[in-house]
Amino acid sequence: EPEVTQTPSHQVTQMGQEVILRCVPISNHLYFYWYRQILGQKVEFLVSFYNNEISEKSEIFDDQFSVERPDGSNFTLKIRSTKLEDSAMYFCASTVGAREQYFGPGTRLTVT
Amino acid sequence: AQSVTQLGSHVSVSEGALVLLRCNYSSSVPPYLFWYVQYPNQGLQLLLKYTSAATLVKGINGFEAEFKKSETSFHLTKPSAHMSDAAEYFCAVSGRGYNQGGKLIFGQGTELSVKP
Secondary structure, three states: OOOOEEEOOEEEEOOOOOEEEEEEOOOOOOEEEEEEEOOOOOEEEEEEEEOOEEEEEOOOOOOOEEEEOOOOOOEEEEEOOOOHHHOEEEEEEEEOOOOOOEEOOOEEEEEO | OOEEEEEOOEEEEEOOOOEEEEEEEEOOOOOEEEEEEEOOOOOEEEEEEEOOOOOEEEOHHHOEEEEEOOOOEEEEEEOOOOHHHOEEEEEEEEOOOHHHOOOOEEOOOEEEEEEO
16 A cells, blocks of 8 residues: 655754755645654644645744655755754645545754 | 644553644634654654545544534544553644645644553
């Protein structure tokens, strides 16, 4: 069964450094998402991406964040200058559009 | 605006007992509602979804949920808990735009423990 994959599973970085989280959505899906979950809190929407552009973003998704689909298979989330409060589990998801979203296993980001 | 409230961050049941996980939603448009399950070190897996068809929705692993508009609820139930049901459960809502890839808004999650 096709699945969403994410790399790395765990990323440790120092405050102020740039990180790129990678996702490979399911191949025939059209909509792509990033969500995050700070430890002990709810899963929060960050951004959705369709037709090579952002379709919706949350207040969390400020200028420090960017997304890209560089090669038609990968979907990346970049954080330019990480802060301590960016420490969280980041989930990628994808969907055909009229069905449920399929989630990846997540990347745990730890900012020290 | 939409929101989801899950009552009880932790629920503990005995194996074989009824599982009831509560979810209430707020939505200004007809909602689509979902329950996801997260096992340790894994991603979110869809258990079931309500998309304006039947109000009683059956999902995987023997779970079901009933949409009650008058109560703005979408509680998740399973008649008999199994040890393998121990996990974190998330209720989520998506409004108009789901068929066009609308975002999901999640509740806080409920951790289900199952005692032997």
